[in-house]
Amino acid sequence: MTISTTFRLNIFDTVSSFFVSTIELRMDDEVFNQVMYWISKQEFSHKASRTVAITQFRNLQWFSEAASIEEEDEVDPNEDFDTAWRKRRSRSKVKPILLTPAEGETWFRYKGHLIRFRRFRVGRDAALPWERLTLMCFGRSNAILKQLIEEAQQLYSSRDGNKTVIYRAVQVGPEWDWRRCALLNRRKLESVIIHKGIKSDLLQKLQWFLSPKTIFDYRQRGQPHRIGCMLHGPPGTGKTSLCFALAGELLLPIYLLSLTSKSMTDEGLATLFYKLPKECIVLLEDVDAAGITTKRVSMTRPRHTDFSSSQSVDRTPNDKVGGSISLSGLLNVIDGVAAPEGRILIMTSNHAENLDPALTRPGRVDFHIKLDYADREMIKEFFMAMYKPLDSQSVDLSHLENLAERFADTIPNKEVTPAELQTYLLYYRDSPEQALQNAFSWPHLSSEDDEVSR
Structure with a gap:
């Protein structure tokens, strides 16, 4: 019985080597996540009878391409705080779900070719799961599988854009x-x-x-x-x-x-x-x-x-x-x-x-x-960057430039860091005039008495 079973398996492996091509993907390589992300975007993943629901890819043991899969929130600058904040908090509680086929085999068509996707676990350590994927197609050429992987890489990288x-x-x-x-x-x-x-x-x-x-x-x-x-x-x-x-x-x-x-x-x-x-x-x-x-x-x-x-x-x-x-x-x-x-x-x-x-x-x-403390030109540039309108092409900036000059004359040269300068200007972000007026007390801005008085 054992000899017969071994003989049949050997025949199957020999025949398979002539009629099918297989590519194996291991969890310790980034291509694993790229293909998994591509799989999650395919229609057959949503129609599979056994699926795994995930909110992000997170390879616990090895390489991780885990980044939030949530789309960036649209921001309306004219929306009031209470309304905008409720929307953001609501979105953060319910994350988008990606569905991928569970362990086992899934068959699908890709560019007219029948593809077998197999997902299986190597070892049974629940704390450190180790998975592998195989993609199989009929024929001795694996060109179509390479095309699939390249498409998965492009789809995955397109999420990043220019970020x-x-x-x-x-x-x-x-x-x-x-x-x-x-x-x-x-x-x-x-x-x-x-x-x-x-x-x-x-x-x-x-x-x-x-x-x-x-x-x-x-x-x-x-x-x-x-x-x-x-x-x-x-x-x-x-x-x-x-x-x-x-x-x-x-x-x-x-x-x-x-x-x-x-x-x-x-x-x-x-x-x-x-x-x-x-x-x-x-x-x-x-x-x-x-x-x-x-x-x-x-x-x-x-x-x-x-x-x-x-x-x-x-x-x-x-x-x-x-x-x-x-x-x-x-x-x-x-x-x-x-x-x-x-x-x-x-x-x-x-x-x-x-x-x-x-x-x-x-x-x-x-x-x-x-990189040193802020000099006069940097101080002036910080002031202009903080208060200049985002669309300043048709705006007269002469008054703001005058305030920036006076502000730069007030702040000691090369005695404050850009971080301190930014923090101070953010405190008066709605009033450049007030930022200039209170600049004389800069050295005491972060003192305990000054914090209390504010």
């Missing part, structure tokens, strides 16, 4: 991977108010780096195609905002990585960098807070603040920089032999003078940009 996709590093069990955590509206570069020339210069450098000619030149010369940037300066000067605006301008995803995680190891860090896509922005925020300081510099030598200088230091290769990460491990993923190419690395720091020179040397950080 900025944010990923963050997550750990599930012993593994580290990237999980999609947000889909944000693009931030316009002109909305980030910093010193003149910095934005355009940085954008031009990154566009040059991503241009086909540059990529070709790097390959021909045998140079690794990588670029690094250090944004440093006091808190609230727009470092992270500038990074998000650049990502929106270049239509690149951002991969957020914290070096302070206690469970992060050199191996986990290397795995995350290995899994980065070809073109993206990797953002390491507040790297000075992770302990990457000049502790390796001999205390008998003076500290230098010229980040590009190559000074002699006393080095301990396994000095930890945050959690279980060593400095050597961080340096290896940035520009080691196996370091990924094509990515843009942006680090931010409030105290770049404390960073280890090995981290900030040329080749790892190609240029340093200091």
